[in-house]
Structure formats: structure tokens, C-alpha cells
Amino acid sequence: MQTEKLTIVPPGRALEGAVSPPGSKSITNRALLLAALANGTSRLTGALKSDDTRYMADALRAMGVGIEEPEATTFVVTGNGALSAPGQPLFLGNAGTAVRFLPAAIAAMVSSEVVVDGDEHMHKRPIMPLVTALQSLGVDITAPSGCPPVTIQGTGSFASHHVVIDAGLSSQYVSALLMAGPCSGKPFTVELAGDEIGARGYIDLTLAAMRAFGASVEQVTPSIWQVEPTGYRATDFHIEPDASAATYLWGAEALTGGKIDIGTPATHFTQPDARAFEVISAFPDMPAIIDGSQMQDAIPTIAVLAAYNNTPVRFTGIANLRVKECDRVRAVSLGLNAIRQGLAREEGDDLIVTGDPALAGQTCPAEIDTFADHRIAMSFALAGLKTSGITILDPKCVGKTYPGYWDALASLGVSYEQEIPK
Structure with missing residues (x-):
């Protein structure tokens, strides 16, 4: 069975603009x-x-x-x-x-x-x-x-x-x-x-x-x-934007040196994944050890950024990522090594990303198996902002939580080459 493919074309410039992430x-x-x-x-x-x-x-x-x-x-x-x-x-x-x-x-x-x-x-x-x-x-x-x-x-x-x-x-x-x-x-x-x-x-x-x-x-x-x-009583309730979705936009901003207004300051989120903002803001000098236990859905985003970090990063506290929509530790490791062998390795339930800023600007033909996992697709799209040849398999899986993701990146000036099976 053939799979739809989406290849990201690196924009070659800082991404700037305004994007409103979907609700949490x-x-x-x-x-x-x-x-x-x-x-x-x-x-x-x-x-x-x-x-x-x-x-x-x-x-x-x-x-x-x-x-x-x-x-x-x-x-x-x-x-x-x-x-x-x-x-x-x-x-x-x-x-x-x-x-x-x-x-x-x-x-x-x-x-x-x-x-x-x-x-x-x-x-x-x-x-x-x-x-x-x-x-x-x-x-x-x-x-x-x-x-x-x-x-x-x-x-x-x-x-x-x-x-x-x-x-x-x-x-x-x-x-x-x-x-x-x-x-x-x-x-x-x-x-x-x-x-x-x-x-x-x-x-x-x-x-x-x-x-x-x-x-x-x-x-x-x-x-x-x-x-x-007490039971519950009906009420009108406003839902804040999705912090996990925001991590991709924060990551795109950090990777390209751009400025993306998501409409909500990082400090205003109540969701745990908003903690990722501080780590992402440190790019390309993110810490050597990142504990992902309290921001689990943000780890694939940060791990892809780590591929372009100045120094290696070890992700700890992420054993639970193995029982998400897919085994995300394995999926991230496989995806990074598809871009360049040796870029990542697993040690027990830890993930070590070696990091190589020189990947930016290179052509590394790589098909990323998303395992039908929306977070793998959205995270590895970030690699495509800096490295040519990154192809996302089953890109529509982002519909699980962010149906407008590809349109959001396109609104910032990102283009794609799409292959749809006949």
C-alpha cells in the first residue's frame, strides 16, 4: 500500500508571522x-x-x-x-x-x-x-x-x-x-x-x-x-491554546532565528508542555541533560532541535514515551538516524542526540516513518526547515490534534513537494 509523502522545502530564511495554535x-x-x-x-x-x-x-x-x-x-x-x-x-x-x-x-x-x-x-x-x-x-x-x-x-x-x-x-x-x-x-x-x-x-x-x-x-x-x-454543574468554559502544538512553532522560531507570534505568552499556559519554552529558548545551547518526565509530548520537538544543537543532549525520564501513540523513543531515534546515521541512540529508556549544527544547509534524503503518530510528523517537519530532503510519510496523521499544521507552516512561507498515491 502506497503512502502519501510530503517533502519540506527549507525556506532559507527566518520564519516570521502570526499563527494561532488550536485549542488544547x-x-x-x-x-x-x-x-x-x-x-x-x-x-x-x-x-x-x-x-x-x-x-x-x-x-x-x-x-x-x-x-x-x-x-x-x-x-x-x-x-x-x-x-x-x-x-x-x-x-x-x-x-x-x-x-x-x-x-x-x-x-x-x-x-x-x-x-x-x-x-x-x-x-x-x-x-x-x-x-x-x-x-x-x-x-x-x-x-x-x-x-x-x-x-x-x-x-x-x-x-x-x-x-x-x-x-x-x-x-x-x-x-x-x-x-x-x-x-x-x-x-x-x-x-x-x-x-x-x-x-x-x-x-x-x-x-x-x-x-x-x-x-x-x-x-x-x-x-x-x-x-x-457534588456532581457537576453546567458552565461556560474557555479553553486555552494547545501548548504541545505551540512547541512546534517555538521550535520553528528558534531553528530559523525568526519571530512567530502565537498570540499567547509562554508564561500564560497552564499545560505542562509549556515548560519546553525555556529549553527551546536556549537553542543552540540546550542543556546536556533534559528531564522529559513532566513535558512528555514536547520531547520529540526538542529532540529534533537537539540534532542541530552545539552539544549532545541526553533525554531522561521518558520511558512513558514508549507507550504513547507509538514508541516515540524508538520513532525519534529511527527518524534522526534516517537523516544521518549515528545522530541518535537509545540507552535503556534514555535517548541521546549527538547534535551537529553542520546539518543545516545540507541535503540528507530521508523518509521519516511517522508510525501514524501526529507528534513524530510535526516534530520532524522542523528538520525540514534546515535540511533538504526531509520527507514525512503519512502527513495527514497530524489531524489527530492539529489538522491545520501544514497550512500554519505554509502561512509562514514554508513550501512542500507532495506525492499522493494514485
Whole structure:
């Protein structure tokens, strides 16, 4: 089967202009769920419209929630404080937030069998920590492969109201349980098993969104949260731009010595990936060791920049990148070595990028296998701003979170050579 290809033509100049990144995927999918669980009509503005949020919205519609889209960045969500059983399995593509968030809400509110499924890539993404946690609450839930599909035999309630969750692989498991908590009928306690948690900053996003929709939740200790059985109330909610999307624009600015106005200062973001701005701003003298544990989705962006850094960079704390939309540690390593062998290597779960500023201006014919991962495609496009011959396979995969990405770069003066299979 032939694959669509997009070759970036280096602009040969600083990129300057204004680009508005789309709304935050992380916040949009949290807000969609919370608005759906609320009683009344909520208006979500600044929202992201992409594959991931479409899957979430369609799943909620299938469970009786009214969702209208009067504008390009607006959802109007009407809920009745309940979810009903869908008529068929919920197909969620490779939308990790939707697949992780929905089972807990379904278990708390739906008295019927519900199957949560995804595509071939989702079938490789682990979900057992969440399944095990829900089983401990008396939920009849199974995931035979340890990954989706997940089958929930719902009773519309939890038998217990204190759950211990292993969040070492993903903070999304914790967010799923926290968001279900206000609908559980009794005070609900979420406790971490140990201190390991992937990207703790995303828990803060969850708590902020919950409180905006009327929830009462208190962080008792760094590893224990107490949630009151308030349910949710409808509200109008504005969603900030996506910090992960902003990293590509910050990277393009740094690589080309340009000036790109994204409309939001880096200090105004609440998402963890905004921490990448400080590291990117240090280019071409980024630090020798970069801990990616709290800005995971930004690491592919920074790793591609590191290929043009003055000195080598070791990325640590990135083991969780192996269970994202693809094994991103491997995908970044393979992509960099396709540009020039020896540019990157893996040591355990660390990634070392050797860095060679002389790559700028060279021609290095390289086809980048994106593994259908939007972040691999968008990150490696940055290499094409400085090095000729960089070809992105399956460029449309950016539709998962940033459908307008290629148009955004084009608006700054980037051109492409496109090959579409017949």
C-alpha cells in the first residue's frame, strides 16, 4: 500500500508571522466529558476540533449527550447528569484521553454493558492499571490483552469509594478516577500507589477543569485526593491554546532565528508542555541533560532541535514515551538516524542526540516513518526547515490534534513537494 509523502522545502530564511495554535486537546477532552456529566447546557469556546476530540464528542453523543458545534472552535454540550448505554461499542481511534477517561465515568453512571475500543495502535496501549483500579471498586471490567478493547458490565455505581491507582505509566488513569468521583454518590478518595506518576502537571489541569464545573476536590497529600459527591454543574468554559502544538512553532522560531507570534505568552499556559519554552529558548545551547518526565509530548520537538544543537543532549525520564501513540523513543531515534546515521541512540529508556549544527544547509534524503503518530510528523517537519530532503510519510496523521499544521507552516512561507498515491 502506497503512502502519501510530503517533502519540506527549507525556506532559507527566518520564519516570521502570526499563527494561532488550536485549542488544547487535553483541556478540550476534559471539558467535553465534564460538561456531558453536568446537568444543563455548557458552552465550550476555544476548543480543539480534531480526530481525538471528535471521537470523544461522538462517544458522548452515543450515550445520550447533546453536543452541537455552532462555530469552528465551539461545542455546546447539553447533559442531564447521566450517561445512557450506547447502542454499540464505542470506537475511539487512537484517542488516549478518551479511552482512559471514559471507562471510569461509564462504570460510575451506566447500568449496562459498554465496550470501549480503538484502532490497531490503541490495541497496543496499556490500560491495565485503570482496569485493576476499577476492579478494586467492585466494577466488572475486563481487558484481556491488557490494552483496549475494554468491556464494562456497568451497575451505575461503585461498591467502594477508596481507590489506589498505579500511575507510573500515565497520569490519565488518575484523571479518569478523579473526574468520575463527583458522580459516585459518596465521598471518594483517590490514592497513588507509590510516588511515581507520569506528568503530574496534567492532574492540575484535571482539578482546575473539575472545579470550573462545580466539583469540590481537595489534595490531602501529594498522593491522596478527596472528592466530594457534588456532581457537576453546567458552565461556560474557555479553553486555552494547545501548548504541545505551540512547541512546534517555538521550535520553528528558534531553528530559523525568526519571530512567530502565537498570540499567547509562554508564561500564560497552564499545560505542562509549556515548560519546553525555556529549553527551546536556549537553542543552540540546550542543556546536556533534559528531564522529559513532566513535558512528555514536547520531547520529540526538542529532540529534533537537539540534532542541530552545539552539544549532545541526553533525554531522561521518558520511558512513558514508549507507550504513547507509538514508541516515540524508538520513532525519534529511527527518524534522526534516517537523516544521518549515528545522530541518535537509545540507552535503556534514555535517548541521546549527538547534535551537529553542520546539518543545516545540507541535503540528507530521508523518509521519516511517522508510525501514524501526529507528534513524530510535526516534530520532524522542523528538520525540514534546515535540511533538504526531509520527507514525512503519512502527513495527514497530524489531524489527530492539529489538522491545520501544514497550512500554519505554509502561512509562514514554508513550501512542500507532495506525492499522493494514485
